[in-house]
Amino acid sequence: MSAAGVVRASGLTKEFGPFTAVQDVTFEVRPGRVTGLLGRNGAGKSTSLRMLLGLVRPTSGTATVFGHPYTELPDAARRVGVCMDGIGPTPGASGRRDLRIWARTLGVSHARVDEVLDRVGLTDAADRPAKGYSTGMKQRLALATALLADPELLVLDEPANGLDPDGIRWLRDTLRALAAEGRTVLVSSHLLAEVEQTVDDVVVIQRTLRFAGSLAELTSDGAQRLEDRFFSLVDGDAETAARTERLTHA
Numbered sequence: 001m002s003a004a005g006v007v008r009a010s011g012l013t014k015e016f017g018p019f020t021a022v023q024d025v026t027f028e029v030r031p032g033r034v035t036g037l038l039g040r041n042g043a044g045k046s047t048s049l050r051m052l053l054g055l056v057r058p059t060s061g062t063a064t065v066f067g068h069p070y071t072e073l074p075d076a077a078r079r080v081g082v083c084m085d086g087i088g089p090t091p092g093a094s095g096r097r098d099l100r101i102w103a104r105t106l107g108v109s110h111a112r113v114d115e116v117l118d119r120v121g122l123t124d125a126a127d128r129p130a131k132g133y134s135t136g137m138k139q140r141l142a143l144a145t146a147l148l149a150d151p152e153l154l155v156l157d158e159p160a161n162g163l164d165p166d167g168i169r170w171l172r173d174t175l176r177a178l179a180a181e182g183r184t185v186l187v188s189s190h191l192l193a194e195v196e197q198t199v200d201d202v203v204v205i206q207r208t209l210r211f212a213g214s215l216a217e218l219t220s221d222g223a224q225r226l227e228d229r230f231f232s233l234v235d236g237d238a239e240t241a242a243r244t245e246r247l248t249h250a
Ligand SMILES: Nc1ncnc2c1ncn2[C@@H]1O[C@H](COP(=O)(O)OP(=O)(O)OP(=O)(O)O)[C@@H](O)[C@H]1O
Pocket: 016, 021, 039, 040, 041, 042, 043, 044, 045, 046, 047, 048, 190
């Protein structure tokens, strides 16, 4: 692996009792690019992201962010913005109030709260209780929270879930804009058509790693559809997948 990986997973494995959710997964996330982590429901995407962020302890293998295990990364909460299930708004708070609470924790100004509200298109709804937000609005609020400290890296677990077509287009444009600003984005998804329009690099997992490389490599510069390549990778047996992965890295 190159030294340039912002995120590096090496041999990551997670067993829950007798069940292996993630097995020997190795990949890196390159700086200034949008990397899509793809897999079916239950493929191990969230577990992998949680291992990267120190929320789940790997059974074996290692993960680093900017060269450190996440839990030892200096200033981690400001350098890495995270959208993940389980990080919900403060009960009873409006969107703005919720962001101000996070802002205090992160040492960020109220002006920055207004900036991120504007960036995610929530300014008009900012003073309504976040509990009453639609699913898409909650996703936007979660992204606003992740952006508060102006992070270099964003780790987003299924941020398109619950977004309507306008929201999906907005998310795509936002992720591309974040990368154009020099930020690195790691985003999990199972919306393949959407991913095809958004990402630079792809990591496909189905318990084991099935592919890690550029979207262009995977689709032969667009000659093949991502969906077709995805199904051949995840439906193939692990041996074929491992061979594909070795060829990819040859
Ligand atoms: N704490 C846990 N205890 C036992 N099994 C777990 C635990 N967390 C996850 N799993 C199992 O590990 C597998 C991978 O789950 P994970 O949530 O990582 O998948 P995913 O790819 O993110 O799926 P989805 O797209 O549905 O969110 C699933 O079979 C899940 O049931």
